[in-house]
Amino acid sequence: MRFFTKSELENCPFLGIKEGNDFIAVGGYHFYDSQLVELGNIVTRLDCRGRGLAKHITSELTHLGKKLSPDVYLGVLADNLPAVQVYEGLGYQAMEELSIVNFTLSSTHISCDAS
Template identity: 70%
Template sequence: MVLHRLLTGETIDQLINQVDREKHLLFYSYLTQRRGKAQFIGQYVDDHLTAVLAYISELSFPAFSFYCIEREEVLFPELIMFAREAYRLNDHVTCGTILCEHDLQLFQSYGLITGTPQRFLTMKHEDQEKLLASHSAEDVKAEEYDEVVHFLQNEGMRFFTRSEIERCPFLGIKDGKNFIAVGGFHFYDAQLVEIGNIVTRQAYRGKGLGKLLTSQLTRLGKECATDVYLGVLSENEPAVNVYKGLGYETTAERSIVDFKFKPDYKCHSSAN
């Protein structure tokens, strides 16, 4: 028998202890920092949890995280159709997620992926001695939030939300009164520190500002938690090389994908 239902707090707590954070960093963030804003639909086959599709609506697009537990038992079309109806998403809406290779193949096999997947690296900081000593970046003040939000949005930071600058430290470098580079965190607490939103204005690129920001943010992150992560497109070789030079190592390779729910799936499962 197949059932789909929202996960209980107890089940979410159990998953936190089971999930390999370095391999499934996105899903782990849904279970922890994003927990209050996320919804978790679990598929149960004969009372065994086989897969979870989690959803948040705070980004500029419907954002999901997929976690597969029993790959051989997952009834994927049923899960997708149930989630589509539960979240009231139509077939015209483009959603986004990050998938491992097996899950990417699963989504592709049902024709859900739109466009070309982008290879994405999760990197973890491992060598403190490689960080720079510079502290040239300054804290972004509350009265500067609007300016930084506008800056990041203009630079096309798709995964940035205003709530991040309101709850996490952000650093900036100015030329006169104007920001020329900023950087901060997606998450910043004892559970998970993930650096993100690092942007340098086009005219100032190639001057090492991103490296300075990343180094300073890494030091700041390690004041909060032992492990500090960041993500980068694998095709962005200059950035990857900068991060390696600062002591980061790749822990996982994934694909950022856009996908759409197909309206022609027939769901034969029950719901609780």
């Protein structure tokens, strides 16, 4: 998932690190209740990477999540090796590896006629 839903933004905590007036790293939750906590969209601005910001945000989100539920999860694309290393360094273990296929509808798409 590359974004948060409106409901997630309204109902789940988020953390951010600012430099001046600008957020340089952010993260939050897709699920945040006593049965399941799923961290998501942990992002560091490109020019600020390599400073441990994602690790700090992920660690804080993990600690908050563990206070609410014993089941804390996150997902990342397998080829995002810097993120995989951060998560493994914080004690996360891979459960399974999935492949994601992204689609887009071409501008010459065929319409379906329901009649």
